[in-house]
Amino acid sequence: xxxxxxxxxxxxxxxxxxxxxxxxxxxxxxxxxxxxxxxxxxxxxxxxxxxxxxxxxxxxxxxxxxxxxxxxxxxxxxxxxxxxxxxxxxxxxxxxxxxxxxxxxxxxxxxxxxxxxxxxxxxxxxxxxxxxxxxxxxxxxxxxxxxxxxxxxxxxxxxxxxxxxxxxxxxxxxxxxxxxxxxxxxxxxxxxxxxxxxxxxxxxxxxxxxxxxxxxxxxxxxxxxxxxxxxxxxxxxxxxxxxxxxxxxxxxxxxxxxxxxxxxxxxxxxxxxxxxxxxxxxxxxxxxxxxxxxxxxxxxxxxxxxxxxxxxxxxxxxxxxxxxxxxxxxxxxxxxxxxxxxxxxxxxxxxxxxxxxxxxxxxxxxxxxxxxxxxxxxxxxxxxxxxxxxxxxxxxxxxxxxxxxxxxxxxxxxxxxxxxxxxxxxxxxxxxxx
Numbered sequence: 402x403x404x405x406x407x408x409x410x411x412x413x414x415x416x417x418x419x420x421x422x423x424x425x426x427x428x429x430x431x432x433x434x435x436x437x438x439x440x441x442x443x444x445x446x447x448x449x450x451x452x453x454x455x456x457x458x459x460x461x462x463x464x465x466x467x468x469x470x471x472x473x474x475x476x477x478x479x480x481x482x483x484x485x486x487x488x489x490x491x492x493x494x495x496x497x498x499x500x501x502x503x504x505x506x507x508x509x510x511x512x513x514x515x516x517x518x519x520x521x522x523x524x525x526x527x528x529x530x531x532x533x534x535x536x537x538x539x540x541x542x543x544x545x546x547x548x549x550x551x552x553x554x555x556x557x558x559x560x561x562x563x564x565x566x567x568x569x570x571x572x573x574x575x576x577x578x579x580x581x582x583x584x585x586x587x588x589x590x591x592x593x594x595x596x597x598x599x600x601x602x603x604x605x606x607x608x609x610x611x612x613x614x615x616x617x618x619x620x621x622x623x624x625x626x627x628x629x630x631x632x633x634x635x636x637x638x639x640x641x642x643x644x645x646x647x648x649x650x651x652x653x654x655x656x657x658x659x660x661x662x663x664x665x666x667x668x669x670x671x672x673x674x675x676x677x678x679x680x681x682x683x684x685x686x687x688x689x690x691x692x693x694x695x696x697x698x699x700x701x702x703x704x705x706x707x708x709x710x711x712x713x714x715x716x717x718x719x720x721x722x723x724x725x726x727x728x729x730x731x732x733x734x735x736x737x738x739x740x741x742x743x744x745x746x747x748x749x750x751x752x753x754x755x756x757x758x759x760x761x762x763x764x765x766x767x768x769x770x771x772x773x774x775x776x777x778x779x780x781x782x783x784x785x786x787x788x789x790x791x792x793x794x795x796x797x798x799x800x801x802x803x804x805x806x807x808x809x810x811x812x813x814x815x816x817x818x819x820x821x822x823x824x825x826x827x828x829x830x831x832x833x834x835x
Contacts, residue, residue: 408763408832415770422778429653432660434777435770439667440729442769445753446674446762447721453760453834454687455714456694460594461581462750463743464601465719467608468577469570469726470736474615476566477625477731478558481548484613488544489556492613495538502530545613555616563625567670567727574723575716577604582712601743608738621736628662631655663732670728671766674721678762690714691760749776752816756823758830767832775819776812783811 419438423431444466451457505526513519546554577600585596609618634640634655644654681687690710693700697707730736749772757768787804794801823830 404832404835408767411767411831412763415767415774418771418774422774429656429660432657432664434774436660436663436667436732437729437777438770438773439664439671440725440732441750441753441773442766443667443671443674443725443728444722444750445757445765445769446671446678447718447725448750448754449718449757449759449762449765450678450714450721451718452754453762453765454682454690454694455711456590457586457711457715457718458590458594459597459715459718460747461597461599461601461604461743462722462747463741464597464604465574465577465722466726466729466746467601467605467738467741468573469567469723469728470730470738470741471608471615472570472573472723472727473563473566473624473730474621474736475558476561476569477563478621479560481553481555481557484545484548484553484556487548488541491537491541492545492556493541495534495541498530498534498537502527502534505530542611542613550612550619553616554619555613555621562627563731564627564666566731567724570723570727571720572723574726575720578716578719579712582715586708586711586715598743598747601747605738605741605743608741615736615738618739620738622734624731624734624736626734627666627731628659631659634658667728670724674724675762675766682762749816752820756819756830758832758834760834761830761832764830764832764834768830771831772816772819775815779811779815780809783815784808 419431419435422434444462447465448459448462451459506523509519509523509526513522545556548554581597581600585593585600588596608615611617612619615621631652632655635651640655640658641651644651647654649657689700689705693705693707693710701707750769753768753772754765755768756772757766758764784805787808791798791801791804827833
């Protein structure tokens with residue numbers, strides 16, 4: 402079987418799984434799995450750009466995904482006028498003072514001669530700048546968070562269309578990746594992994610604790626949608642008539658229509674990103690990146706700036722993850738920083754990329770959709786299996802109760818088992834790199 406035939410067959414098998422899910426569990430469930438599978442495929446594609454193209458071991462994926470989610474709040478939510486009036490400008494002034502303190506230290510380090518004078522000047526500048534920053538910033542934050550904390554207590558956003566938040570999420574993630582890359586990309590791969598994981602934890606900790614930014618763990622709900630609301634569709638006479646013509650209940654039809662609309666939007670984004678990734682892969686730039694990945698020493702000997710190229714691909718991959726994070730928050734309709742768990746979900750995204758095929762963009766997409774389908778379906782299938790094998794046991798059996806309670810842990814065990822089997826029988830993934 403040729404590579405193209407193998408790819409088509411595997412994607413056809415994925416389609417069969419989704420159709421089977423719709424026939425057995427309902428099309429509502431199938432479309433929900435499809436939409437999250439498309440978002441997972443985009444995340445996997447972003448990680449594949451970094452690892453498959455350049456060999457960069459990024460374990461801070463959830464940090465960039467979280468920044469994408471933050472972008473939806475900053476762009477799409479309406480501004481809270483009372484909060485801005487109470488302390489919004491003071492918060493911005495405090496942030497400006499903090500940035501000026503950092504910039505001032507950098508300029509001192511560059512323009513002053515090394516020695517005791519420069520050290521004392523930098524320390525003094527840092528101390529003065531820190532206390533000024535805290536004096537201005539803390540007062541503004543306190544005033545903002547005191548404005549109806551049960552419902553708002555934050556500055557809000559710009560009130561723009563939520564679709565604009567998707568590219569903005571990519572820009573936010575790319576900016577963070579530039580800052581991280583300038584400091585961490587010179588590290589060895591294992592130290593880079595530790596650094597990116599730590600930075601992801603910092604990003605998520607800030608989102609959890611800075612209520613003025615996005616309500617912290619209180620969550621932001623009611624994020625605007627790019628598609629109609631089910632209630633509006635159910636109140637539309639034309640939609641109700643079309644649903645009745647198809648023999649569908651309007652309530653069920655509205656849910657299906659909304660999920661289909663999301664699926665179309667997500668598919669468009671995925672196709673665009675996949676086309677761009679494929680174009681980059683087959684370009685001279687892509688061949689250079691793979692050459693750097695395979696042998697950095699030889700690439701440097703040929704005059705290639707390895708660190709600069711690593712920074713480029715690190716920014717691009719992180720931007721893709723940021724876009725996916727904005728899409729996921731839009732689909733959920735709420736920002737919940739507590740759900741971003743770097744170790745757990747970063748592992749899942751890496752499994753998607755490895756199972757699909759590291760270095761192959763189509764493999765990353767397939768892995769994202771397949772592993773997400775398994776992630777959702779394994780628990781109910783595992784519960785049904787355990788119920789079947791324990792059906793002959795007594796109702797009050799301790800072993801039976803223990804096995805039934807353990808069904809919830811089938812997910813992680815299955816992910817590990819699949820990863821082991823793929824690495825044993827197809828170590829380059831389901832769709833290997835050519």
